[in-house]
Amino acid sequence: MGKQSVYDDLEPKIHQRIAEAVADAVPVLDIACGDGRLTGLIASGFGCKTYGVDISVSHLAEAWEKAEARGISHLVLLAAGDAQKLCFLDESFGSLIMLYSLHEIQRLPQALEEARRVLRPGGKFIVVDPIKGGKAETLWNESYYGLAEIESMLTRAGFSELTSDFLYDDIVFVSAKKVPVY
Numbered sequence: 001m002g003k004q005s006v007y008d009d010l011e012p013k014i015h016q017r018i019a020e021a022v023a024d025a026v027p028v029l030d031i032a033c034g035d036g037r038l039t040g041l042i043a044s045g046f047g048c049k050t051y052g053v054d055i056s057v058s059h060l061a062e063a064w065e066k067a068e069a070r071g072i073s074h075l076v077l078l079a080a081g082d083a084q085k086l087c088f089l090d091e092s093f094g095s096l097i098m099l100y101s102l103h104e105i106q107r108l109p110q111a112l113e114e115a116r117r118v119l120r121p122g123g124k125f126i127v128v129d130p131i132k133g134g135k136a137e138t139l140w141n142e143s144y145y146g147l148a149e150i151e152s153m154l155t156r157a158g159f160s161e162l163t164s165d166f167l168y169d170d171i172v173f174v175s176a177k178k179v180p181v182y
């Protein structure tokens, strides 16, 4: 088995885990949704409108083709936009997902503030990304954050009740909440 296929094989497990985590907190926004494979899975699984935003129009075109091919284009709402300045109103979503995109965002603190803005009080934020120093880093020649860095950035952006665990050697699953202020 090639190195990369380990990560490919993990995909259904990771998607399933994320879908379960956000099941009680709709609507869902998939931030940096890429070709929308997770967005579509959640939309079809929950049978409710699910949102995806990505900066790449070509990725969104793929996402739209996939949604049409699956007959779920009425459930998938895609927007071209920057995670650093989201095109959604305050407190629009019950949960947010960033899958394999944390390390791609240039001004991450700004994107995390935006995430907090569009999330409803009590809403969930799920982050899944490879971490610094793992196999994925050498495989894709990218640089990732350490778990402590991720947790501290989320805390600084105002998220709390953080829980983290590993889905694979170097793939971390972090769940955070936007705690309501009374």
Ligand SMILES: C[S@@+](CC[C@H](N)C(=O)[O-])C[C@H]1O[C@@H](n2cnc3c(N)ncnc32)[C@H](O)[C@@H]1O
Pocket (backbone or CB within 6 Å): 031, 032, 033, 034, 035, 036, 037, 038, 053, 054, 055, 056, 059, 081, 082, 083, 084, 098, 099, 100, 101, 104, 105, 106
């Ligand atoms: C590795 S892909 C992950 C895509 C998808 N989440 C997945 O798991 O298949 C990273 C995505 O982040 C998007 N991206 C990078 N910077 C972005 C930004 N500032 N705002 C929105 N999307 C961004 C890229 O266009 C790309 O689709």
